[in-house]
Amino acid sequence: MTYTLWIILTGCLVGLTCGVTGSLLVLRKMSMLADAISHTVLLGIVGAFFVSHSLNGLPMLIGAGIVGILTAFFVESLHSSGVQSDAAIGVVFTSLFALGVVLISFIGDQVHLDTKHALMGEIAFVPWDILEINGVSYGPIAVWMLGIVFIISIILIWIFYKQIKISTFDPQFAKLIGVPVVFIHYLLMTMVSLSTVAAFDSVGAILVVAMLIVPGATAYLLTDRFFILLCLSGVIGILSAIVGYTLAVYWNVSIAGAMACAAGIFFLFAFLFSPSNGLVVRKIKNLRYS
């Protein structure tokens, strides 16, 4: 496959994986927790590097998973002991992220991991970081990581579909009929952490938030069915990647930045023209009645 196709495929997988898992957080009104986790996984990645001395996929996924759950756990603990939930998120996320930044400077030149890369990512380098086993090349590592995380996420959502749905809509009733609400919560946090770390290399900690939240928020405006919302979030994520890449090539700008902008444009369109909730559509309806 060509260089361009690998980048587009990586972008699409970022959009798809983050779009689907992120939409679940949007529905739970936990978008800011996605923001927090996307930053704190840096600590997980750095921690994994200290333990395994490599930037390999698996230790990074495990590290990110652990830190993601810790983030959610700390936020929850602070909140339940009386700190406001947005303040709790702010405190936990900045402290853990800062710890990650401090630890990165210890790594120094040993490996390509620096703050700028962590924040912005660089999808253009993805095709050169290739998975090689016994001299045979199997394509970029990022594609493998994203693909595996996507499949894991889809399987988990498929298995726990009803539990996720009811514990999002009505957590108390869910608890009453025996749904392990806390387990589902941390399961989702783990999924978001994994998606984040898989997408990290390509789009970085800041723009991955856009891919987590914006597709879900857009789909939310367009449908009133839970299942369709999940699918639509993935589709919007993919479209953002493709449109973003095209724009980036056309104007010769940052690919990840253009992808996030494309997602933003899709959101704006949905916000204005959604058949059910769109601002313009509502205005027109109002005019017709008055």
Next chain:
Amino acid sequence: MDALSVKNLAVTYDKQPVLENVSFSVPEGSLTGIIGPNGAGKSTLIKSILQLLPTLSGNVEVFNQPYKNQKKLIGYVPQRSEVDWEFPTNALDVVLMGRYSHIGWFKQASKKEVEWAKTCLDKVGMAAFAKRQISQLSGGQQQRVFLARALAQDAKVYFMDEPFSGVDAATENAIIKLMKQWKAEGKTVLVVHHDLQTVEDYFDHVLLLNKTPIEYGETQVVFTLNNLEKAYGGKIAFLQKGTASSQGVK
């Protein structure tokens, strides 16, 4: 037999006692109104019985078995404001949620289950709204969807948290009809209730609560001016008919 028996239940919030020393037993087939002033802990009582809130102490039995073994016998209608009505789903889907634990967590709802859910919607006069997005329903209609979900649970002991608050006449009638049906079927119902004027019409048992049970028993025995004053601390605004007024409330 007692459908529900609560012993020494205590709940604190921020180290302040919200409920203490709560013990009472509800006979099977009774319709109990839980009444008391604001902040008396009525909703807290229901939620802590259902283990939705952490309790300090206490023991809850349903049909003489520990609560946790009897969860399948419990039906619940929460306060309408406690869920996210913007959630992307329709009325029929919400009712089907009442069947999840029966259907099995990893199986699709069968045709029979869907038909049953539709019947439940029909019983509360909401058959025409089955496919309606829940955010587009009125408050009363949302309440009736919750009733249909509870009905779909086919439980033996029902808990309802202020079902009458802020609903229209059609919904009020649907709730009353449902409570009568449940009573006729020998089911046990406990309702957190606000409106003192309707207590005698709706309930055959009353739990007067103010952080601790003031009195529990049959309505005509418990729902007296004397007891009400004990529970409300003399803050009863007015009562126009029935037992209490016949004892001379102004």
